[in-house]
Amino acid sequence: MLRVIIVFGLLAVIGGIATWRPDLAEKAYHQAQALIGQGGTQQAAAPQGQQARRPAGPPPVSVTLGRAERRTMPIEVEAVGTVQPIAALQIKSRLDTQVAQVHVAEGASVKEGDLLFTLDDRVLKAQLAQIEAQILRTKAQLEQAVRDRDRAIDLARRNVGTEVARDNAISNVKAVEAQLASDEANRNSIATQLSYTLIRAPVSGRIGSITSKPGAFVRSADVAAMTTINQIDPIYIAFAVPQTTFFEMRAMVQDDPTRIQVEARAGSRTATGSIAFVENQVDLTTGTVTAKALMQNGSEQLWPGAFVPVKVTLGSQQDAVVVPVMALQVGQNGPYVFTVKDGRAAVAQVKVSRTMGDVAVISEGLSGGEQVITSGQLRIANGVAVTERAAGTAEAPAARDPQS
Known part of the structure; x- marks a missing residue:
């Protein structure tokens, strides 16, 4: 590049000299041509030397x-499972009455049979006392009817009384016995309704939000539940198994369900269990089969509704x-x-x-x-x-x- 600049400078000088010294201009022109020829020769020689040094192919990558x-590898199926309670029970009133007391706190852990709610039972207790009195009266009537029947039978046997009187006395006893049975049935019905005023936990689990506070009026036709109990120990985890793995897993479940180990990780803890249920058909949209694992959950690390990673070990491949x-x-x-x-x-x-x-x-x-x-x-x-x-x-x- 420097040589080209020099050549162009010489040509400019030659142009200026030519106006007053033509002999010197011609000499300078011939020197510039010599420089151009020398530069072109060197530039032509350079690529030839570089081509000689170029490698034959690209360098290794x-x-x-x-x-x-x-190696021996375990046969495992990994999936994302959904934690599901074994039982999710909605607690509702079977009577149209008022809530008298609430015996548990929201979110509390309850045992089967624990008292949850007490409903107003004053009307039912009055009805029960009334039917008890009715039963006593019917029993007294029955005793009198039995005496009248026995007397009528004795008189008819001695030809003193008529057969009509005897038959009427026998029929009267049966009628009073029927009345007594009806009264006792009414008493049992009211006693059963009275038992509904004490609402107890049907299963062990954890209680949810309580919507019916003391003083609230509840009905048997209410859609909303007073509260919900989720049974969480043990608990289910539902997950999808690929169709290609399902048949092997199903054969192992039929032989011995305990052979299939299921692990679910929640936080820093790992829960273990075994296959408890396999769906009876393949989902055509996903090509998978839903399975449920029964997991021990004494520490309650698995929470209903949570998504957890699941690993199912079916065996090992040598x-x-x-x-x-x-x-x-x-x-x-x-x-x-x-x-x-x-x-x-x-x-x-x-x-x-x-x-x-x-x-x-x-x-x-x-x-x-x-x-x-x-x-x-x-x-x-x-x-x-x-x-x-x-x-x-x-x-x-x-x-x-x-x-x-």
């Missing part, structure tokens, strides 16, 4: 490598081929990995059975022992030369063209 291994998950790539023909042999990359189509954490179980495509590329795949193609770099180091930049 720097990648990190892993290895396909054979001599399984595994590769790091980072080695898996997805193409038009499905998943594949890059293997390395003699310093060059090669594409291997694989079939993934399942993934577990940071490894993938390969059912087809690898036999174990192959080196696989775990990072740097974006610059790799089939047959590209590669070089290994230490894991955790930065990827080497691509080689620059000397002409750029």
Whole structure:
């Protein structure tokens, strides 16, 4: 570039000299031509030397490598489950009356049979006393009817009384006995209604919000519940099982349900249990089957309605081929990995059975022992030369063209 500037400067000077010294201008012109020829020769020679130093092919791509291994792997199904109470009972009044007392606090843990509410029972107690008095009167009438019947039978046997009187006396006894039975049935009905004024916990669990406070009027036709009790120990976790795994799991459930271990993690704790229920059909939209696990929940780490990760262990697979998950790539023909042999990359189509954490179980495509590329795949193609770099180091930049 400097030589070109000098040449153009000389030409400008020549133009000025030519006006008063033509002989000097011609001499300067010939010197400028010599400089131009010398620069062109050097510029033409430079690319030829650089081309001689250019390497024959692209440099190897720097990648990190892993290895396909054979090991014993557990057969596990991972899913997201929903915690469901075994029983969610709505507590409602069976009478039209007032709430007299509330014996529990909202959110309290209750045991089966604990008293929750007391309803106003004064009207029912009065009705019960009334029917008790009616029963006493009917019993007295029955005693008198029995005496009249016996007397009429004796008189008829001695031909003193008539048969009509005897039959009337017998019928009267039966009528009074029927009245007594009706009175006793009414008493039992009122006693049963009176028992509804004491509302007790039907199951052990945890109580929810209490909507009916003391003094509130409740009806048997009310839609809203006075409160709700969720049975949470033990508790269910519902989750979806892929159809491909369902048949194996179902066979194990039929043989021995305790063989299938279910783990659910909630916070820092892990709850364990076993399969308790499998749905009777496959969901056509998702291709999964709903299953429920019965989990022990004494510490109440599982809460109804929560979403928790679930891991179901069905058994173990011996001599399984595994590769790091980072080695898996997805193409038009499905998943594949890059293997390395003699310093060059090669594409291997694989079939993934399942993934577990940071490894993938390969059912087809690898036999174990192959080196696989775990990072740097974006610059790799089939047959590209590669070089290994230490894991955790930065990827080497691509080689620059000397002409750029």
